[in-house]
Amino acid sequence: MKENLLHFVWKLQLFSPMKLQSTKGEFIQVVASGIENKNTGPDFLNAKIVIGKQLWAGNVEIHINSSDWYAHTHEVDSNYDSVILHVVWEHNVDIYRKSNQKIATLELKNYISKHLLDNYKLLFNRPKKWINCEHNIEVINSFILTHWFERLFFERLEQKSDDIQQLLTSNNNDWEATLFILLAKNFGLKINADAFKNFATSFNFSVVRKVSTNLNQLEALFFGQAGLLANNFESAYFKRLKEEYEYLKIKYKLTSISKEQVQFFRLRPNNFPTVRLSQLASLYFKHKNLFSKIIEVNTVEDFYDLLATATLPFWETHYTFEKESKKSIKKLSKSFIDLVLINTIVPVKFMYLKNIGKSNFSSVISIIDQIKPEKNKITSNFNNLKIKSSNAFETQALLQLKNEYCNHQLCLQCEIGKEVLKI
Incomplete structure (x- = not known):
């Protein structure tokens, strides 16, 4: 017992x-x-x-x-x-x-009842399970699942809100500066998330505001602060960036992160930090008040238009400063923008609505409902258990379920686990 x-x-x-x-x-x-x-x-x-x-x-x-x-x-x-x-x-x-x-x-x-005790033993004592209820979850009433998934989704948003609030406080409630740090972290993906966040917090966002009208200076600022201009390469483009950065470094008293923080290993070329930083610079050159614009937009298609951006021409034939490659236009794909929406834009909009006292989050749900379901090991395993997802709202709920409940065997705090005990 x-x-x-x-x-x-x-x-x-x-x-x-x-x-x-x-x-x-x-x-x-x-x-x-x-x-x-x-x-x-x-x-x-x-x-x-x-x-x-x-x-x-x-x-x-x-x-x-x-x-x-x-x-x-x-x-x-x-x-x-x-x-x-x-x-x-x-x-x-x-x-x-x-x-x-x-x-x-x-x-x-x-x-x-003996029946409840038997169900409890089956739920917790069956060996070699991915999740405890894997033999029962498919028979759970869809009404219960729908309402539980909604709670899980907002629970996940609340957890992300805690991180956003900490950043917002450290940035003196500057939403634009906070959004920049979150976007930078997102552009770094899993491998470079911490490095890109460190890069974004290594200088005051006011510098981005001051140089955002000059794309060359914006790129120089981003590459330089990320430690990627520490070496010497022969291309005229690199030398121009380095010269610009040395000027900015003195003018704004900048200190970059170490180049060792930024990783290329185990990344597909399109996700190389050089490519992502160039895209991020282009995005902030294109939009001077990005936060205000994301608050106004409420459809995924409009976000695809808002966030559509590409690299400078140099990166069309390069993935690094050293080696030339076959020409390709390196613009943000819809799948990448989906990740930005899920991990940054939706949480930021949710947090902003909370901060201004709004309790209707239908616009947030509407956006996440329009995004295709995420594909990863967790969602694939749920799919094998006949829990299929039709959008990112459901996959986010499943990630919360697996990471915060199943992994910690909190079945008795889970609506699915409670129903299994009653079957």
């Missing part, structure tokens, strides 16, 4: 409510099971329970064995003075408050 199961059973009252009796034979009626307490102190607060003929209002503590009360030294902790009922799997000793007053105990083992 696990204590988390007892919490789950008590919270949802998944036991026979008829003829409940304390270990001393007193009649028990649960009027209100209480509010689950995630902090220190009793497990459920503000419960209302009839014990005998008396209505009690107070808290409920849950343990596997009654003796755990003493093992956890609750008898000397004033936080537990207001406990009105001790709920246990097995009663093996009477317990008392500090005042030496006996606390009523409810032993649950005779009130929980």
